[in-house]
Structure formats: structure tokens, C-alpha cells
Amino acid sequence: MTIDLAPAADLVDDAWEAPTARGPLDATVEVPGSKSLTNRYLVLAALADSPGRLRGALRSRDTLLMAQALRGLGVRVDDDGQDWVVDPARLRGPAEIDCGLAGTVMRFVPPVAALADGPVRFDGDEGARVRPMAPVLDALRALGVRVDDHATPGFLPFTVEGAGSVRGGEVEVDASGSSQFVSGLLLAGCRFERGLTLRHTGPTLPSLPHIEMTVALLRAAGVAVDDSTPAVWRVEPGAIAGRDVRVEPDLSNAAPFLCAALVVGGTVRVPGWPASTTQPGGLLPGILEQMGATTSLDGDVLTVHGAGAVRGVDLDLHAAGEIAPTIAALAALADSPTRLRGIAHLRGHETDRLAALSAEITRLGGQAEETADGLVITPRPLHGGTVRTYADHRMATAGALLGLATPGVRVQDVATTAKTLPDFVGMWEGMLA
Template sequence: MLVGKMNPGKDGDEVRGGETADDAPPPWEAPVAPARLDARVALPGSKSLTGRELVLSALADGVGRLRAPLHSRDTALMIDALRNLGTDITEIAGDQPFGADLSIRPADELTGSTSIACGLAGTVMRFVPAVAALALGPTAFDGDPYARKRPMRTILEALRELGADISDEGRGALPFTVHGAGRLRGGRVEIDASLSSQFVSGLLLSAPRFDEGVHIVHTGERVPSLPHIEMTLEALRERGVDADSPAPNEWRVAPGPIGARDLGIEPDLSNAAPFLAAALAVGGRVSVPHWPSSTTQVGDQLRTLLPEFGAEASLDGDVLTVTGTGTVRGVRLHVPEAGELAPTLVGLAALADGPSEITGIGHIRHHETDRIAALVAEINRLGGRARELDDGIAIEPAELHGDLWRSYADHRMATTGALIGLRVANVTVEDIESTSKTLPQFSELWHRMLGVDDPGRSEEESSTADPFGSPFSSLGL
């Protein structure tokens, strides 16, 4: 696995964010689809919901349970972080196919004097500092090499204005230390959250425990991924918290208790993106069960976005089915609220028979890697014609060829390489293990969707019962 990553610069230049481990596995051979698809793929819980509900459960007024949460690297980092602050989190047997339920017992008193590893998880580095400010003692935060490049200044300065003591030697980034005093004043704060909606959510989640709650006023032009903020507000309200948006670009949470809950986590709809897009790229249909009829997840926008490329999308009960012909048409999309879907959408555009522009996604330069530069570099590496825009990517039709697709240790870059590999022979994806950030089962589910063997599984594993309780079934490939 990569210790660091290669980060793309302008015109495909490379800037190292760390060194590659000598024992890194060979690139993953992306399978070409052998036929039209007819498949059904079940997916584990939402990363965004799992992270939020873990924080709220740790700050609640009683023991809670999360059913069918996501088990991934990001989840493990969040659990470790909250445990280090005194929260008791245990796995309990459940009836879900992707892992155990979680029981969360809040600490009587949060305690610091610890350290927290953030990995590349934006939710950990941006949600947990406010929790650490409520603990007694210092809490040191650090992460993977590229995590030190991710913007943090906005939330660190906001926490200082709300009464927190934070030392970062002026970096405005990892590493930093939160010197918790057991409480936080809170109150009104102005921030520019143009780079990430997580700056807002990171304050809102812990705000009921602040003495004065919080009133956030965004001072920038726009906030990306607004549905994620609504997700946070809805999660708070479901626990009895007084939380609302009194005006555009303002959010308020009143001080008060956070109710304990026993709740189920929706499947991760953004993780469904490459699987549903596969039906469009190859032709045929792919269905995802347990799709909620109403949700705050950004991934629900796939129902309207994929038809722009020529797909048909239908929700029958709780099963979403996307059907495609194998022909992808060019698009002009402005998707500021759907940045996490952008890599999949750009991957489809690279396979389209007409030109595309996907804009409103400038903020994804600050995700796990500079995704705009990375996508342009890798599409062009395969013979494509992509170029950076100030706020997005333009792609012209081109005949793609096989080559190495670098992932930059970014899970959504890796899955985009797999999507393109369905149509383009001899694509190999660097560091497919990066998908463990949000979907550790990606490689196996991908091969099963295609009805081909996963070379990563031994014959013994393949001949035994499905370890995920049959989350996938073929419908006649």
C-alpha cells in the first residue's frame, strides 16, 4: 500500500507527497466487461452518515447503536479517535452482510492527553477537533503526508474564536494540538467555507455541547456540497437538537442534550456511482437495492445526473436500476453540490462520443488529492483530451488506450480507473487498495458485477460461502 502519493501538478508534472513503499503491490488489472451487464449490487453503509452518527453518539446523553454502519479505513480512524477521547465503542453481532453493528457509550467526561491519527479522512480531521476542545487535556492531530496539505485553517480559526486553545505554529493545517478545557464557550462565528462544507459540519455536530451553541455565518461566495450540511442538520434534529438555517449561508444550533439513538445507516449512494455508471459505459443494467426514497445523501443525484449521459434511471420500491446502451453522450454539467460524484462523471465523459464540460467542482482540488489535476493527467495518459478549467474539466472525444492509471492513494480516482477499464483494454490501476477508505470490498464486487473471477481471491475463498452474506447477485449475465 502507498505510504504517500504522487500528486499531479500542472501539465501532468508530478509532485511527491510521500514515498512509495518498496513492497507496494503491483497495479490492479482492470477487467474489461465481457458482455452487457445484468447485475444487482448491494453496498455497505454511508461514509458520511456513519461519521456524523459516530460523533453524535459519542456526545449523546445515553448509549446508542448504529446498525449496518460502514466498516472502512475512515470509519476505523473515526472510531479510534473517539475511543482515544474516552468513548466506549464496541462491535456487536448484527444481521447485516457487511459487518457488525456498533454500540457507543459516551464518556462520563471526555479526556485528552492523547493523539489522533487522521489518515486522509476529512471527517476525522475536521469533525473531531471540536470534540477534543470539549475534552480535558491536549489532543495532538496528524495524518498521512498528503493530509498535511488539506486545508484546515478555517475550522481552526473558527474554533479559536469560539474559545478553543489550539497550537499549530501558524500552519493552518496538520499537525496541530487542541488544548481541551472540558468545555467551549461557542457563540456566533463568521467563516469562509468555500473550500469545504466539512468546516460547517465540524462545528455544528459538537455545538449542542457548547455553552452558547453556535451561529455560523458563511462569508464567501458559495459553499460546496450544501446537501452535506443539510445532512448534518437533519441528523441533529433527529436527536432532538434545535438546529436550523435561519437565512441563506447561516446555520444555528442551540445548546442542549443530544438524544441517544438506535438507528440504521443508509447504504452509501456515492459508492454506488461507479457501479451504476458501468451500465451506461458498457450497456445493460445495474440495480442497487435499499435505495432510500428520501435522503440527504449527495449520491441520490445520480438518478438525474446519469440520464444526462444517456442512461435511464428508475426507482422501483427501494431498488434503483440504471440502464444504458453502451453509448455515452457528451454533457454540460454544473454540479457544485456533487463534488464527490465528479470523478465518476468525468470518467464517463472520457468515454463519451461528444465533448463535455463539468464545472462547479473547483473545490475537489482540496480533496484526497487535487482531483481536477489528477483526472486530467490520467485521462491524457490514456490518450484522452482533457484540460483543466478554473472550476472544472473539459473533455473532447478521443480514442483511449491502455496504460497505468495512477490513483494518488485516492479511492475515487481508483474507482474511476476501473470504470474506464471496462471499455479500454490493458488499463492497470495503481493502489486499488486505496478503495478501503470507503469500500474495502470494491474489487470483489466489481468482478462479480462483471461475472468474472477476482484474481485477488484464492480458489478456497471463491469456493466457500460469500463472506458478505450475498450482497451481490447476478441477474443473468
Template sequence: MTESSVHPALWPAPFATGAVEATVTVPGSKSVTNRALVLASLAAEPGWLRRPLRSRDSLLMAEALRALGVGIEETVSSSSVAGEPDGGEAWRVIPAGLHGPATVDVGNAGTVMRFLPPVAALADGAIRFDGDPRSYERPLHGVIDALRVLGARIDDDGRGALPMTVHGGGALDGGSVEIDASSSSQFVSALLLSAPRFNQGVEVRHVGGRLPSMPHIRMTVDMLRAVGAQVDEPETGGEPNVWRVSPSALLGRDLTVEPDLSNAQPFLAAALITGGRVTIPDWPERTTQPGDALREIFTEMGGSWELTEAGLTFTGTGRIQGIDVDLGEVGELTPGIAAVAALADSPSTLRGVAHLRLHETDRLAALTKEINELGGDVTETEDGLLIRPRPLHGGVFHTYDDHRMATAGSIIGLAVDGVQIENVATTAKTLPDFPRMWAGMLGA
């Protein structure tokens, strides 16, 4: 059965006829899964990764690491066995000598195209990186230029982008480097994740404009420390915009992946829009995931939340208020927030997200076009969107092969009958089986 036969080219977004009441179990975090795979592959001993996300992005990461020689064994355990995870899917990661020649398919995964070139520099042999056509347009210069300063040899024909070849020498000197990471915080995370294996570690100094998505850098730092790395960073008294990682061996760990809180967004939005109640099990009390900000953002837009042993329960009133919010640290939430704002009873201003023009697609242009074609009134600003609510009508909502565009269109479809999502299958990038989960939430 082909993907197109499972999810037709135009998917009728389900229309909610009443208040949504549901418990939705969200798969693991892509950001945590892919960082954990890199760290486990660079460790000095095997480790376990429990409840990993199985999506296009995470499977691309796993296959790429396997191509470099890492052992990743997938298991399903139904009960607790000594030395093995207790229940559910788990990946056993067995580090090995990294080697080429190999070819890495990054798809359109920012974490793969940015996190793995430093790993490839530690391999012995040539590692070629290629991917989807859109991946050629996404910025990679921050990683390429930095790796050259740190001693790597890379052939990219001067593009600062894919495709390219990293000629690994089995080790990397490391040291100090200045980068402009204002277009992607992943440039910083990419260098930090492999830094313990660099001969001199690394000192990364950001010298550009505003650094977006800081929670993702905090996630990288926390996960490095959890496997034994020594990291000095601004949030613990270090120099502003400077991160230092000392050379060291990394420990193999037994890590359970948190639910992907950003992927919980459309389900929480459903409660807000319909005046219903949705519970997301296993929502962590403390996390570095940007999606945790949804609690406060959606509350400001008209709902309320409660965190209990059952998880996070979000309750809506059916009335949606506009919002003026800086999303610079949580930019990936912008498409879903824009969709909700298009259904509000007052205008919204979303700021601090100019970098979204460089994501899977130009998300600011895409959101403006698609919402306006359904009758909306969205204007791009220098660093975000101005959304003036208007009565919306049905129509085709294009996704541009961007998973968050697909879920944004689905959010609008809850309140607007006749919305059709073009290529809903793109949600498989980070949220496998989204259409079934969405229908299940509505009791279909």
C-alpha cells in the same frame, strides 16, 4: 497476508466483454457513519448504529473517539433480540466523559480531521492530531480559526493545518463566528455537530465565496434534528449562509445507515457504459446524500432508472452522451462522471468544482493527467474540466492515494482493454473489498 499481496501494485482493471447484469449491495455511507459516530459520542445516553461502514475512514473515526474515552462496542446480531439491532453488524456507542491526553490519527480523512477538533475542545486534556502526509496539505484553517474565536486553545504553529494539538478544557463557550467555508463544507458541519454541547450553542456565518457540497450540510442538519437538536438554517427560512444551533442534550438513537450512494457510482456507470442493468438494493426514496443526483446525471448521459422495492435499477443503452453540468453541490461525483464522459460520443463540461483541487489529491489535475495519458483530451478550466472524447488505449492509471481516482480508472477499464490501476487498495478508504465487488459484478 499483506495488503500488497492481496491487491498488487498494478491491478488489471477488468474489461467488460458484454452487457453487465448484476445486483450490487453497497456498504453503508461514510458520511452518515462518521456523523452518527460523533453525535452518538456526544449524546446523553447510549445509542446503536446499524450497518455502519467499516472502512479506513470510519475505523479511524471510531478509534479516535475511543481514544477520547467513548465506548464503541462492535457486535454481529443474527436475529432480533430485545434492545438489540436485528441482524447484521452494529456498533453500540456509549458516551463517556471526554478526556486526554490522547493522539488522534486522522489518516487522510477529511471528516476525522475536521469533525473531531471541536469534540476535542470539549475534552479534558491535550489532544494531538496527526495523519498522512497529504493531510498536512488539506485546509483546516476554517475549523482552527473558528474554534479559537469560540474559546478553544489550539497549537498549530500558525500553519492552519495538521499536525496540531487541541488543549481541551472540558467545555467550550461557543457563540457567534464567521468563517470562509468555500474550500470545504466540512468546516460548517464540524462546528454544527458539536454545537449542542457548547455552553452558548453556535451561530456560524459563512462569509466567503460559493459554498460547495450543500447536500452534506443538509445531512448534518437533518441528523442533528433527529437526535433532538434545535437548528435554524437557510433552507427552512433562516438567514442565508447562517446556521444556528441551540445548546441542548442529545438523544441516543437507533440508526440504520443508508448505503453509500456515491460509492454506487462505478456500478451504475457500468450499466450505462455496457448497455446493461445494475440494481442497488435499499436505495432510499428520500436522502441528503449527494450520490442521489446520479439518477438524473446518468439519465442525461444516456440511461434510465427505476426505483422499486428491490432498490434502484439503472439501465444503459451502451450509448453515452456528453453533458454540461454544474457539480458544485455534488463534487465528489466528479471523478466518476469524468471517466464516463471520456467514453462519450460528444464533449462534456463539468463546472463548479474548483474546490476539488483541495481534496485527497488535486482531483482536477489528476483526472486531466491520467485520462490524457490514456489518449484522452481533457483540459482544466478555472472551476472544472472540459472533456473531448477521443479513442482511448490501455496504460497505467495512477490514483494518488485517492479512492475516487481508483474507481474512475476502473470505470474506464470496462471499455478500454489494458488499463492497470496503480494502488487499487486505496479504495479501502470508503469502499472495502472493491476489487472483489467489481469482479463479482462482471461474473468473475
């Protein structure tokens, strides 16, 4: 990705002025449901043998795109107050799927579309057309599904020629670029005639907790999954039970709010925090303690207290790359250097997050250097300026965190946070109030 290091003066007029904290915090922040869980639950409910209900499901751009994609395939997804009620049906084509910039839609829905009885065309935002898709598409082809490329092979747009069934069997996938390649195939695998045996062949497997999340949800829905061999998963053919489920809060979306307590001091509480979870954001309390916070879990309320000082750390974020932009912003405000490792796969997310973080921290006067698999961030005095977000919600929230301690920071296109956090600005300003 090419990053423009020129001053972002042209973006000031439509940029959000990130508020600077006026003192220590004392705030309770209600975080909406997990995007990762919501979209997995939606796919499983669409493939189930009876209707299901999702309580506390996230309503954001990514989840609305998923719901609409499933509706396009013939599934009923109805609003019932704050819930979603999903009534599965025979999957149909032809259909047009708008993936937006949602990795879960572009990678979870093609295996579902292979079960439809007609062609299903996939496309998305301009930024989505550079996100890799080849591992999923090649796996489907190996399982006997016809996939037609319309532009660059292995990228959007493409058409899955659904034939009403998939034979299933054994397939190899290099998921070094994203754990979503594994999860997308596993979610639909039990509906394949022979089930699915999937073997990961790549040198690294990022975000393993997200695969563990997928496996846990499948088992909870009555699907037999064998993951006893490392990097191999066997999903037996069978039914998926329709369920009434409650979605956990999105723990990764809680990260910028919890980190704020370290930046300016004080206390931030997040209710609904689970005692155990498969979400990668569940690693946050331990990480924040390494960086100088004190944390406690009282019932389901996570409390983070900071003294307005941040310690630099050496962290392997291989299992929780999605919180890396927030931790990088926190590290730019630390009292010593930080090294973030194990996150080379972030180059293939909504944007090249490593290049973007390096550029934007540098733009504000900091020092952030890319390594082969991460970043080295050396704190320097920061100054105001406009943070570019590259249509990436986590770049926007990182910019807001930098602005807490740096007057004059503006965040371009803060509305991109609607991807997973529809009222981020209101929540952020409410925390400071």
C-alpha cells in the same frame, strides 16, 4: 499539485489490471453503508446523553479511524455483530488522533476535542498534511479554544488544548474549500455553553447537501437548529439523544457500478436506495438519465439500464463534487464533449482531483482540460496504461470504469479504495461475473 505525465511503467508490477467487460451487464450490487452518515452518526453518538446503536454502519478505513479517534477521547465504541454500540463518556485528554486521510476525522473531531479535559494532538497521512484546516482551527480560536500549530499554520499536525468546555457564541467561517468546515462545528455546537451561531463568509459553498445532512441528523437527535437564513446556522445549546439508527447505503460509492451500465450496456441494480435522502449521490439517477441511461426505483431497488452509449453533458456538480471523478471517467467514454462546473473545491480533496483527472485521462489518450471551476472533457480513443491514484479512492474507481471499455488499463494502488469501500475489487469483479 505537480502531476507527473511520464509513462507509469514503473507502477505496472504492483498495479491491478482493470477487467474489460465482455458483454452487457445484468448485476445486482449490494453497496455498504454511507461513510458520510456513519461518521456523523458516530460523532453525535459520542456526544449524546445516552448510549446509541448504529446498524449497517460502514467499516472502512475512514470510519475505523473515526471510531478509534472517539475511543481515544474516552468514548466506548464496541462491535456487536454488524452493529456499533456507542457509550458516551466524559471526554478526556491527553490523546493522539490519527486522521489518516479522512477529511471527516480531521475536521469533525477537533471541535469535539475542544470539549475534552486535556490536550489532543492531531496528525495524519502525508497527504493529509496539505489539506486545509484553517477555517475550523480559526473558528475554534475565535470561540476561546487554544490551538497550537506544530508546523505550517492551518494544517496538520496541531494540538487542540481541551479545557472541558467551550463557551460558544457567534463565529464566521469561510467554507468555500469544504462544507466539512461547517458540519464539523455544527455537530458539536449544541454542547457549547452558548450554543453556536455560524455564518459562512466565502464566495461559494460547495456540497450543500452534506450540510443539510448534518442539520437533518442533528434535528433527528433532538437538537434545535435554525437554518432559515441562507449561509447562517444557529444551533441551540442542549442535549443530543442517544439513538438506534440504520445507516443508508453509500450512494456515491454506487456511482461507478451504476455508470458501468452506460459504458457497456445492460442493467445494474442497487438495493436499499432511499426514496429521499440528503446524500449528494441521490442526484445520480437524474445525471445518468441526462447521459443516456434509463432509471427506475421499484421499492428500494434502483435500476439503471444503458445501451452501451454515453452522451456528453454540461453539468454543475457544485452540490455533488464527490461523484465528479466517476462522471469525468464516464465522460471520457462519451460520444461528445462534457463540461463539469462548480467543482473548484476538488483541488483540496485527498488530492487535487481536477489536476489528477486531467492527467490520467490524458495519459490514456483522452483529452481533459482544467478550467477555473472544473473540467472540459473531449472524448478521444483511449489506450491501455497505468492510472495513478494519488492515494485517492475515487481516482481508483474512476480508473476501473475507464478499464471497462479500454483493454490494458491498470490501476495503481487500487487498495486505496478501502478508505470507503473495503472490497471494491471483489464487488467490481463480481458485477462483471
